[in-house]
Amino acid sequence: MSSVRTVLGDVRPEELGVCDAHDHLFLRSARLPGQELNDAAAARAELAAFRAVGGGTVVQWTPYGMGRRAADLPDLSRASGVHVVCATGLHQAAHYSAQLVEELRGGLAEVFVAELTQGIGTSGVRAGLIKVAGGFHALDAHARWTMTAAAEAHHATGAAIAVHLELGTGALDVLDLLCGRLGVEPHRVILGHLNRSPDPVVQRQAAEAGAYLAFDGPSPAHHATDWRMPQAVRALAEAGFGHRLLLGGDTVIAGARSVDGGPGMPYLLRRVRPRLALELGEELMDRVLTENPGRAFAVQWR
Template sequence: MTGERTGAAAGPHAETGPPGYGPAVRTVEGDLPGAELGVCDAHDHLFLRSPRLPGQELADPDAAEQQLRAFAEHGGRSLVQWTPHGLGRHSGALADLARRTGVRLVAATGLHQAQHYTGELPSDPAALFVQELTRGMRGGVCGEAPRAGLIKVAGDFHGLGRHARWTMAAAAEAHRATGAPIAVHLELGTGAAEVLDFLCGQQEVPPSGVLLGHLGRCPDPRMQRAAAASGAWLVFDGPSRTHHATDWRLFDSLAELLERGHGDRVLMGGDTVTATARAETGVPYVARTLRPRVADELGAAAARQIFEVNPRRAFAVHWKD
């Protein structure tokens, strides 16, 4: 892997600006200091629609509001939705939900794997990403067009195909233009080395600007340690999928990373992508069950690091608007 970490503040988060200027998280209500995120679900979905998941759509604003209110009742204060362009992210509804529930929401631009789309893809994805990060997201409802706060792209199983390289190159271009973090779906948790080599090596994105999703689905401790050592963020997500075969390895992975000194690179989220997952546990699971369990098994300091300190560092950047 490229880009060995030289310190916790390496990358765009260490840049300085004019006096009084600092990194900010771009929420659907505007830019905020990272400290205002509080307890954060670093990867989830309130809205999602894909031809790969027929009958499992998340499209009801009332249901999303109930999820957020339950999340807040258990101490949750912010949520990052990784639903990218074209997959029913309901961008305008997000701003209304944030106001109604008091939960800080961060939305995504970007593109998923080609199999999740049925129509034509944007001819200039980098321009689309920059527009949605700086001016407002397309496809908003309720007459609003809030700005996205990160770029979501996806790799392939144990590698990067043509579509993945195309979208990641566009994401890197948009990152250079805006400073936005890049969140990467790793298919079944694989391909972290290939993603980092492409984004950080070839495209020169600082590792601290990259969030690697689904690390727990490939519970390879060497791979996880190498990803953490690179300086990228490791996002353990999907624990709401109670049937997932790798769930039982989650705390083994977390404990080893903490013991090896990589606790400052770990984030956690629910990744609720289907109606079935929402009915089983849903968004509240992260604050209701997962965070208390981390505190019980790994300590209160680890829980605060993973759910509060790390998110405000991962999602707060010096925007180049």
């Protein structure tokens, strides 16, 4: 039987409730100096705020080496009543020191498998998905290395692979590599940030291939995404791909949290959901936020 691996153990997909399919409680990167998500009290308050507007599950895409604070996640989940899914995986090289990347050479897939099956460090928390990243309109050597390791870990465990698309680009290159060359079934791939490059042809091709399409996060001012996203998801739904849509908040810096004055996790349900319900209808919106994540992240664990 398939289950979703949360930080408190495996649960049935139908137990997730309303799901933020891509977000962060903790995150640290050299690319975001001074903007770390590293405050457990703020994370707890953010989960409580999400719960208060009807949220049931948060999938944290923070991968290896970026301040996941996995040991803190079980207590936060219990206190808030929100399921939390934790990621393994590796982001773009720019987020890490060259020394750390070199230390992982030759054993990256093994790290992913261990975190999915045994636990992250001494926390006992097992990851529930693999997160990797592409580049801008291309896959560099680092991306190919991490995706190859992700595919190996997927084949060993069954875990889904979530992919950061840089500014929403490179979706088809990712699918060519993961599914075409590395044998990952398309429905085990979740493509993130497709809203950041609102190309309806690419989105349609990715959906036709069988991947899940994640529209995640309110846009910065220079991204023509928020106002185009409703028509994009409507076009995909009308083409028969409503079952492939996922929604997330992608809170990556402290100032973006609702408890710090930003939109935060509640924004997904306070603002995004009602806006998209006008395009998709209430029934499909409910499925996008509940049934679709249940299928996307559920695994018959090996």
